[in-house]
Amino acid sequence: MANLTLTEDETMLVDSARGFLDSASPVEKFRELRDAGKAYNPEIWKQMADLGWTGVLVPEDQGGIDMGHTAANLLATEMGKTLVSSPFISTAVMAATALRQVSDNPRAAEALNQIAAGEITYGLAIDEGPKHSPDCTMMEAKKVGNGFELSGDKTFVVDGANADRLLVLARTGDGDALTLFDIPADRAGITRTTQNMIDARDSAAINFDKVEATGEDIIGSVDNAMDVLKPALNAGAAALSAEMIGLSSGAFGMTVGYLQERKQFGIVIGQFQALQHRAAHLWSEIEVTASTILNAGRMLDEDPENAELAVSLAKARASQTAKLAVVEGVQMHGGIGMTDAFDMGFFMKRARVAQEWLGDYGYHAEKIATAKGY
Amino acid sequence: MPFDTTSMDTFRADIRTWLAENCPDGVRDGDMTQDAICWGGKNFKFESDDQKQWMEVCAANGLTCPTWPVEYGGGGFTRDQEKVWLEELEAIDARMPLLSFGIWMLGPALLHFGSHEQKLHYLPPICRGEIRWCQGYSEPGAGSDLANVQSKGEDKGDHWLVNGQKVWTSYADKADWIFALIRTDSDAPKHKGISFLLFDMHGGGVTTRPIKLISGASPFCETFFDDVKVPKDQIVGEENKGWDVAKYLLTHEREMISGSGSSRGAGRSLGKVLSDANNGAMDATLRAEAMAVDIEEMAVELTIERYKDQAAGGQGVGDASAMLKYAGTELNKRKHELFMSAGGSTALEWDGATGSLPADWLRTKANSIEGGTSEVMLSILSKRVLGLPG
Ligand SMILES: Cc1cc2nc3c(=O)[nH]c(=O)nc-3n(C[C@H](O)[C@H](O)[C@H](O)COP(=O)(O)OP(=O)(O)OC[C@H]3O[C@@H](n4cnc5c(N)ncnc54)[C@H](O)[C@@H]3O)c2cc1C
Numbered sequence: 075m076a077n078l079t080l081t082e083d084e085t086m087l088v089d090s091a092r093g094f095l096d097s098a099s100p101v102e103k104f105r106e107l108r109d110a111g112k113a114y115n116p117e118i119w120k121q122m123a124d125l126g127w128t129g130v131l132v133p134e135d136q137g138g139i140d141m142g143h144t145a146a147n148l149l150a151t152e153m154g155k156t157l158v159s160s161p162f163i164s165t166a167v168m169a170a171t172a173l174r175q176v177s178d179n180p181r182a183a184e185a186l187n188q189i190a191a192g193e194i195t196y197g198l199a200i201d202e203g204p205k206h207s208p209d210c211t212m213m214e215a216k217k218v219g220n221g222f223e224l225s226g227d228k229t230f231v232v233d234g235a236n237a238d239r240l241l242v243l244a245r246t247g248d249g250d251a252l253t254l255f256d257i258p259a260d261r262a263g264i265t266r267t268t269q270n271m272i273d274a275r276d277s278a279a280i281n282f283d284k285v286e287a288t289g290e291d292i293i294g295s296v297d298n299a300m301d302v303l304k305p306a307l308n309a310g311a312a313a314l315s316a317e318m319i320g321l322s323s324g325a326f327g328m329t330v331g332y333l334q335e336r337k338q339f340g341i342v343i344g345q346f347q348a349l350q351h352r353a354a355h356l357w358s359e360i361e362v363t364a365s366t367i368l369n370a371g372r373m374l375d376e377d378p379e380n381a382e383l384a385v386s387l388a389k390a391r392a393s394q395t396a397k398l399a400v401v402e403g404v405q406m407h408g409g410i411g412m413t414d415a416f417d418m419g420f421f422m423k424r425a426r427v428a429q430e431w432l433g434d435y436g437y438h439a440e441k442i443a444t445a446k447g448y
Numbered sequence: 449m450p451f452d453t454t455s456m457d458t459f460r461a462d463i464r465t466w467l468a469e470n471c472p473d474g475v476r477d478g479d480m481t482q483d484a485i486c487w488g489g490k491n492f493k494f495e496s497d498d499q500k501q502w503m504e505v506c507a508a509n510g511l512t513c514p515t516w517p518v519e520y521g522g523g524g525f526t527r528d529q530e531k532v533w534l535e536e537l538e539a540i541d542a543r544m545p546l547l548s549f550g551i552w553m554l555g556p557a558l559l560h561f562g563s564h565e566q567k568l569h570y571l572p573p574i575c576r577g578e579i580r581w582c583q584g585y586s587e588p589g590a591g592s593d594l595a596n597v598q599s600k601g602e603d604k605g606d607h608w609l610v611n612g613q614k615v616w617t618s619y620a621d622k623a624d625w626i627f628a629l630i631r632t633d634s635d636a637p638k639h640k641g642i643s644f645l646l647f648d649m650h651g652g653g654v655t656t657r658p659i660k661l662i663s664g665a666s667p668f669c670e671t672f673f674d675d676v677k678v679p680k681d682q683i684v685g686e687e688n689k690g691w692d693v694a695k696y697l698l699t700h701e702r703e704m705i706s707g708s709g710s711s712r713g714a715g716r717s718l719g720k721v722l723s724d725a726n727n728g729a730m731d732a733t734l735r736a737e738a739m740a741v742d743i744e745e746m747a748v749e750l751t752i753e754r755y756k757d758q759a760a761g762g763q764g765v766g767d768a769s770a771m772l773k774y775a776g777t778e779l780n781k782r783k784h785e786l787f788m789s790a791g792g793s794t795a796l797e798w799d800g801a802t803g804s805l806p807a808d809w810l811r812t813k814a815n816s817i818e819g820g821t822s823e824v825m826l827s828i829l830s831k832r833v834l835g836l837p838g
Contacts, residue, residue, distance in 0.1 A: 075531055078754035079761050211834065322789035330834055345837050351823065357834060358771045365750040391747050437737040448723035448732070 078365060080148075087145055091152040091285050094125065101324075101417045104157045104274075108420075113236055113276035116160045122160065123192025131170040131309070134185055138170075142311055147316035152366070154320020154329075157420055159275050161195040161233040167313040169182030169196035171252070172241060172306035176201035176293055179298040180258065185239070189414065197259070198306070200281055202227060206433040210242060211252055211280065222246070224255065224263075224285040232431055234259075234278035235268040241306075242282070246297050252301040253305035254292045262286070272410065273420075273427040305378060308385045311432045312370040315385075315392035319367050322360050322392075322399035324423040329403045336408075347405060356402050361389075363395040372412035383445045388437035393435040396425040400412030449524055450509055458739065459529060463536045469503045469638070471542050474498025478541040482665070486546050490579025491626050492824050506545035507576045515796070516559065520567050521575030527760030530535075533751075548612070549618075550574035550581040552704040556625050558643075559696040561685045581589050582649070583701075584614045584628030584671060585694065591616075592824050595638045595691060599673060601630040601645065608632065610653070610676040616818075620656040622755055623649055627697075630678075633688050635661055644690030646682045653677070663810035699769045701819045706769075706776030718783060722790045730790075737786055745778050751775070760770035767832040774825040777815035784809040 080088070098118055105116060130146045132138020145363065146167050153162060170189050173182040188194040200208050214227030224244050232405055234240065237259050246253040263285035269277040294302035330353060331342030343349055368387035373381035400422035404411035410419045429435070453461040474496050483495060486503050494500040505751070506512050515531045516522020516557065525533065537544070538768065555574055558567055573579040580598075590596040597613025610630055626649055633641035649656075653676035658666040685693045719738035721728055754771055755765045788795045788809050795805045816822040830836045 075537070075753060076765055077757050078750065079529070079763070110567045145531045163607040290461075327787050331834070344830075347827070349833075350836050351826040353834055353836065354771075357829060358775050361768070361771055362747045362751045362775055366747045368754065369750050387743060390743050405527035417668050432738060439736075439743060442742060443719055443735070446717035446720050448717070448719040448728070448735070448738070 076369070076376055078368050078372070080368075083141075084145060084148060088148050090165055091127075091149055092155075094121070095152055095156055095158055097262060098155075099156055099158045101156050103419060104159055104377075105417070107159060108274040109389065113233070113274075115160065116120055116156070118197040119160050119195075119347070122162070123190070126190075128192045129164070129165045129170075129190030130168075130188045132190040133174060133177070136174075136186040137314070138145045138186065139190075142371075143312060143374035144368070146309070146313055146365055147371040150316040151320035151323075153371070154317035154322075155324040157321065157417075157424055158325070161197075161276070163310055163370060164198060164233040165189055165194075166287075167197055168310040169239075169241060169307045171309040172302050173256075175302040179293065179362045181290060182293065184411045185256070189208065194238040195233060195236065196239050196241060197237035197276075198310075199231045199234065199240045200230040200303075201230050203292065206431070206437055208300075208307070210251070211243050211245050213244045213446065215246050215253055215255070215287065217246075218286075221252075221286060221288040222255075224282045226282055228282070230269070230282045230431070231280050232276045233276045235266055235276050236278055237276075240264075240280070240301055241293065241303075243299055243303065246355045251297040252299040252303075253296050254293045254295050254303050255287050257287055258290050270425040271427060274423070275427070278425075296367045304382075306431060307317060307379055308378075309374060312367070312374060312385050312436075314428055314432055315363075315370065316367050318392040318396040318425065319360065321366055321424055321428070322363070325399045325403040325418060325425075326353075326356060326360060328418060328421075328447065329356075329399075331408050332407055343406075352402060352406070356398060359395045359398055363391040366391045373379040383442060384432075385407045386441040386445070389433060390435050390438040390442065391428040392417065393438075397429060400410070406445045414424065451519070454526065456532065460532050460536065462553075463533055466509075467536055467540060467542065468505070471540060472498035472502055475502045475543045475545075476541050481511075482667075483810070484543060486543075487548055487575065487619070487622070488623065489548075489579055489580025491622060492577070500679070503545045503577050504542070510575070512546040512577065513555065513571075513575045515615070516571065516575065517553065520559075521572035528757060530712070544689065545578045548574065548577070548580060549583055549623075550579065551583045553697050553701050554581050554646075556700040557627075557693050558684060560696055561644075561693050562677045566681075572804070574734065579624045580619070580622060582617055582620045582623035582626050582671075584617055584620075584626045587613060588615050591760050592821060594694070595642065597631055597642060598664055599628065599630050599689075600634070601643060601678065602634045606679075606680055608677055608678045609644075610645070610647075610673045612670040612673050614673075616659075616668050617656070617671040618668045618818075620649070620671045620802060621658055625649060626654070626671070627684075629690055632690075636688060639691045641688055642690040642694070643687050644680050644693040646686045647676060647678045651676070661810070663807040665807065666795065698820065699766065702769050702825075703752070703755075704771035705815060705819045706748075706772035706774075709716075718745065718786065721757065722786070725790065734786075734790060736754060741783050741786055743782070744813075748772075748775050748779050751817075767828055770820070770825040770828040771833075773819060774816075774822050774829070777812075778822060780815050781812045784812040 125141040127149055129138030130141050134140050172185050176182045215222040215224050241260050242255045263283045265281040267279045271277045336343050366388040370384040373384040403418045412417050452458040460519045475498050488497050511523055514523040514525040518524040578602055585595050599606035627646050629642050630645050631641050632643040638753050653674045655672045656669040658669050660666045719742050722738055794800055
């Protein structure tokens, strides 16, 4: 079993990330973006690229720092703490992971360079219904001459409204015959509609009307999308879990701070055992979940073929923990927790979206049960 | 160490070969029910020759206490080597060779607070399973408020004269020696007047009376001290500073209890066990609960591993161990509730086909009481880890 403590390099990465984010992107910055109707701040994204974060999973000969999934997760955790909004998970984690599976594809190599440099962003057009379910993809990639024609609707394409490129999952045959396409988001026939999501981040519904694709646009091979997509989905779910543990600790920090300062009946409310025990329980849940996320990162780095169970464990736990952290956060803050002027609501809304994206608790619990044979 | 430590691979290969040659078939069933546990001690009745042989061959190679120093009877293993040992045991479904309060509780406290002579005197017999220890902490008026112990030690120059009563002393009737919290200064504030004393249960003045549990078993006792003479060199740490030793020991006790329910290894999934037992037929509620418990169990096991890794890396876990105790014991109770409902009526007979299921289920209810209750764990966390006001 892998060692579940942080290495010196990892600890340094966390410290420097925190240092940067505390000044560049505290929660107020998220509020400013929300009020301005913006999904993320391209300047901060550029600074992240300069720090090497966008290349955290890009090989060194393609301009990245290739520090691996544990490192990517640590960055996502730190971003979660202050609700940093960026296309990090879609682009630097998921697209980079998918593209690096096909290093012989010159298009992919170029894209990896551009990701590391912070020049392009990606959205993953996978889901079509209200629940995450890549296997149920209906969008058709019809064979026309030497190429394909993509038609259909995608929904909940995270970072999709602003993305420069899209990874699109489409059906090229029956059963699990799915193919993954990498196409520019402005290609003829694509219509993007911004979805006004509760977490105030970028999400799009995208219609594809006879969008032309050639063999060069295919990532991996025809009918075998999952070979390249599965590692990306795992990497994304792990990083999203990491973000959720970050947001859980962010919300929890606010809650404990409040318990130490708010007075009722002449004493600080943190003296009431009813609240102390709930806070301690929540802290326990966060600690236990943190182990699953570190484990998922280590498995993705050291034994990616067998990482799926570890990732589902992390996503299932993180979804439940984030839910508890924000529900308790609002409740223990009383009336102020319900106001828009206070930040806790942001944590609650982001947690709800993150729970759903890339599969919720039930989706991953089901995967665990299947993997374990029941 | 008889194993090749050049690399983890050579070490693992050596352990594997050694196990193939030395681990008897009769202990390769992974069964750690009360009857199968080897506790050691002067009066221990071995269940089988295999059980005895297994303990002895492990003890001879430092494998009953792998991470203790070799000079005190341990294996001198690092944390990573210990992981390999445990993984290889699990791979062949082998039982632990020896479990005892000496290994879990007294040993770590002695390693930390004991003098060199005390370590040399007390630790090797623990590793060899020769002396069985019991824990004399709780009293009728000192449970959650443990520092309130009233058993008294009078200073008689070269010894203390101990009088008083303990309660809930697990296996006191089977133990050879006891480690006990005794008040040696009645005038000091309650935490400051306690000493941590070791003494022979058969040296005169100690009597025990078993208490029957809801499971029908009677593993614990009331323990009475009448003019017990305890020589002065049988104190661990300094006089009146026993509370520090007591607390340190408790963190180890909590870690042990937190892991007691884990099945070791994510391989044996609870949901799978239940599904197999019911030929795949599980109703939706049962299956959902099995999933939730499986998830909880994997997560808690990983956290126990993470904390051990941290401790081995020199980052003390301290009061956070209260979390492992809380999470681990609540999980274990939940798991046994699930076993009971999965078993249905077959799980209700004391001696039915499912064996010790109901007794185990009842026993788990003590997990969140012994070693400090769940409520006390949450209070420790909120005050000492979260810094909430008392
Ligand atoms: C199976 C078993 C084995 C044991 N083995 C040993 C042993 O070998 N040696 C030994 O010394 N002891 C042993 N114990 C004793 C154990 O440590 C005590 O039972 C435990 O510390 C609780 O004390 P109590 O039973 O006096 O409960 P009490 O302290 O009376 O608690 C009663 C209830 O009140 C709650 N409570 C108490 N104080 C507070 C508070 N401040 N805030 C909130 N809630 C509170 C508790 O959580 C509990 O729910 C064993 C117990 C069991 C069940």
